[in-house]
Amino acid sequence: MRNLVIAGNWKMNGSQTFAQEMREALDNAEFSERITTVVFPPFLAIHTMLGSDKFAVGAQNCYTEQSGAYTGEVSPELIADAGCQYVLVGHSERRTLLGETDQVVAKKVKLAVSAGLTPVLCVGETLDERESGNFKDVVEQQVVAGLKELSGDEVKQVVVAYEPVWAIGTGKTASADQAQEVHAHIRSVLNSAFDGAGDAISILYGGSVKSENAAELLGCADIDGGLIGGASLNSKEFITICRIAADSH
Numbered sequence: 517m518r519n520l521v522i523a524g525n526w527k528m529n530g531s532q533t534f535a536q537e538m539r540e541a542l543d544n545a546e547f548s549e550r551i552t553t554v555v556f557p558p559f560l561a562i563h564t565m566l567g568s569d570k571f572a573v574g575a576q577n578c579y580t581e582q583s584g585a586y587t588g589e590v591s592p593e594l595i596a597d598a599g600c601q602y603v604l605v606g607h608s609e610r611r612t613l614l615g616e617t618d619q620v621v622a623k624k625v626k627l628a629v630s631a632g633l634t635p636v637l638c639v640g641e642t643l644d645e646r647e648s649g650n651f652k653d654v655v656e657q658q659v660v661a662g663l664k665e666l667s668g669d670e671v672k673q674v675v676v677a678y679e680p681v682w683a684i685g686t687g688k689t690a691s692a693d694q695a696q697e698v699h700a701h702i703r704s705v706l707n708s709a710f711d712g713a714g715d716a717i718s719i720l721y722g723g724s725v726k727s728e729n730a731a732e733l734l735g736c737a738d739i740d741g742g743l744i745g746g747a748s749l750n751s752k753e754f755i756t757i758c759r760i761a762a763d764s765h
């Protein structure tokens with residue numbers, strides 16, 4: 517049975533006050549036991565969110581080394597030591613704006629697993645790649661490259677998030693059919709390239725998910741939850757999406 521995960525990626529938003537309010541709202545919410553809820557605050561708000569019995573906490577990024585003279589960077593070991601359980605790796609905003617390559621992503625995924633974190637490997641095609649028709653190949657390449665440093669057992673500790681770049685922050689969501697098609701493809705790639713791992717790995721959908729479209733997307737057979745950006749900044753909306761996920765899956 518795969519984990520049903522609803523994760524909120526705050527990106528570079530919020531404040532100490534915002535984090536305190538979100539903490540209170542999530543601590544007081546009733547979450548279904550069928551769902552694993554995770555929040556990814558900016559680094560400086562992580563401490564406010566740690567230690568809840570309602571949700572887990574992750575970092576939005578990590579470095580490619582565990583320690584050393586890398587001013588300003590944060591390693592997977594430091595993230596795990598602080599009490600986080602998850603880390604996002606290879607988000608499209610980092611790939612596009614900060615030049616993160618598949619090689620860098622693979623190294624971060626490996627180090628995250630070594631530190632005891634669950635990496636959430638983010639993949640997804642751009643609008644050009646979608647329109648050119650080879651989006652499944654693009655996503656397949658990102659998945660295989662991102663996991664290539666892992667052993668067979670380690671692969672099963674990863675979560676994958678499919679986030680079509682054209683649907684992120686644009687209000688344009690992939691249709692349920694479009695999302696399900698890519699999720700099924702990722703699962704079959706994971707099964708064939710990593711010895712049946714696809715049946716154990718949760719694959720989340722991300723890209724303009726909100727309460728209005730959550731039921732349709734999260735009801736798909738190969739969609740095991742969501743990675744929510746903008747809508748996760750509103751506690752009511754985020755909690756509603758968690759409830760919809762439990763009801764529709």
Ligand SMILES: O=C(CO)COP(=O)(O)O
Nearest residue numbers: 525684685723724745746
């Ligand atoms: O990038 C995302 C989550 O990581 C999705 O962002 P939006 O939900 O704001 O489109």
